[in-house]
Amino acid sequence: MDAPGLFDDTPPPEPQASGILGTGSASGDEPLAVRMRPRVLDELVGQDHLLGPGSPLRQVVEGRQPMSVILWGPPGTGKTTIAHLVAQGERRFRAMSALNSGVKDVRAAIDEARRVRRTGGPQTILFIDEVHRFTKTQQDSLLGAVEDRTITLLAATTENPYFSVVAPLVSRCVLLTLRELDATDIGELVDRAVEDERGLNRAVTLDNEARDHLVRTAAGDARKALTALEAAALTVAGEGGTEITVAVVEAAIDTAAVRYDRDGDGHYDVASAFIKSLRGSDVDAAMHYLARMIVAGEDPRFIARRLVVFASEDVGMADPTALLTATAAATAVERIGLPEARINLAQAVAHLATAPKSNAVITAIDEAMRDVRQGKIGPVPADLRDAHYGGASNLGHGKGYVYPHADPRGVVPQRYAPDVVAGRDYYRPTRHGREAEIGERLEKLRRIVRRPADG
Numbered sequence: 001m002d003a004p005g006l007f008d009d010t011p012p013p014e015p016q017a018s019g020i021l022g023t024g025s026a027s028g029d030e031p032l033a034v035r036m037r038p039r040v041l042d043e044l045v046g047q048d049h050l051l052g053p054g055s056p057l058r059q060v061v062e063g064r065q066p067m068s069v070i071l072w073g074p075p076g077t078g079k080t081t082i083a084h085l086v087a088q089g090e091r092r093f094r095a096m097s098a099l100n101s102g103v104k105d106v107r108a109a110i111d112e113a114r115r116v117r118r119t120g121g122p123q124t125i126l127f128i129d130e131v132h133r134f135t136k137t138q139q140d141s142l143l144g145a146v147e148d149r150t151i152t153l154l155a156a157t158t159e160n161p162y163f164s165v166v167a168p169l170v171s172r173c174v175l176l177t178l179r180e181l182d183a184t185d186i187g188e189l190v191d192r193a194v195e196d197e198r199g200l201n202r203a204v205t206l207d208n209e210a211r212d213h214l215v216r217t218a219a220g221d222a223r224k225a226l227t228a229l230e231a232a233a234l235t236v237a238g239e240g241g242t243e244i245t246v247a248v249v250e251a252a253i254d255t256a257a258v259r260y261d262r263d264g265d266g267h268y269d270v271a272s273a274f275i276k277s278l279r280g281s282d283v284d285a286a287m288h289y290l291a292r293m294i295v296a297g298e299d300p301r302f303i304a305r306r307l308v309v310f311a312s313e314d315v316g317m318a319d320p321t322a323l324l325t326a327t328a329a330a331t332a333v334e335r336i337g338l339p340e341a342r343i344n345l346a347q348a349v350a351h352l353a354t355a356p357k358s359n360a361v362i363t364a365i366d367e368a369m370r371d372v373r374q375g376k377i378g379p380v381p382a383d384l385r386d387a388h389y390g391g392a393s394n395l396g397h398g399k400g401y402v403y404p405h406a407d408p409r410g411v412v413p414q415r416y417a418p419d420v421v422a423g424r425d426y427y428r429p430t431r432h433g434r435e436a437e438i439g440e441r442l443e444k445l446r447r448i449v450r451r452p453a454d455g
Contacts, residue, residue, distance in 0.1 A: 190206070
């Protein structure tokens, strides 16, 4: 079963200039993103790590090796484009989408491929878009045919295949990871679409601010960028103009331009205000800056990383669950992505902003590292040294070590730190949140543990 409209077996005619719409097809009404689809593998943008001579991707596209492949990457990075390039070869190609196909369709495609192969026909390439949407049963139905190469599977997914694809299928395929396109990649595609005769054929111009806005709002999605560009071009053409400005782009895609430069001062200013709002416990301001970064196209992984750091640096043991929330949000960003992951980020922001604050953890590690760098590195006490190898006992290693669990209190007087830093208090809990309780316990622990050193 072929996915309707996914591919067309009839090759498109040679391009001929035709105003705003360009001429990617005979009718000239194909979307700009389709018309600008790379015609050869070397036109693929942003995936240089997959394009080396003899790479698995080249072998698949050129038909030199019948290897099954899973293409994993964010939307708009070229997965369908790669399938389109494979479809242009001489091999038999069938495509289906997991959105509207079931086990029956998969088995029918496999049976047909088997019949063709038995009659001396070419091997079948079976492309399955959004394979992560297949159930385990549907994915299992592919295993035998992939194993004996009745079909060569080409599967595309935006989800981590180690979580969304059954392990036996992953093990039978080569996993190719497509990278998210950066601003340079998206800019190159936008410029190409403006200039190329398949695209807008220079019928419009794009000012720098509008170009930056298109690139920023695309958030690494080539299809999104080209769709927005086409909408803006049609808008300006309808008004009888030729220049696409940021106002035209805003009107075309209904997204306000946020003054934010991912590589410049705006990036650092907003990120700084975000962290300071969290530290200052202003949840509303922090939520504003979070929204500002998301709308501006900031990499959500950057935001998640900052939250994870903040959870230990500025909340720490005042609320030990803050780090759990932040790391869970970071995991959600990796596994789900935007737009849904905005909710997970917002939950983490709400937790961190309203949590009691303490910088005692970062102060402790920084002071300890400063002492180490200043040469305060005494020998490890003999009773703490490894005593599990032959001859260790002769050196006195482990002698005198007291096992804390043997004491009903779970803690015993014992010298742990080297003499040079004995008695040094690195971790100093605040009176905020859980650290108030921790501080009281820590005083008791230090009195017991340090009793020998304190006399």
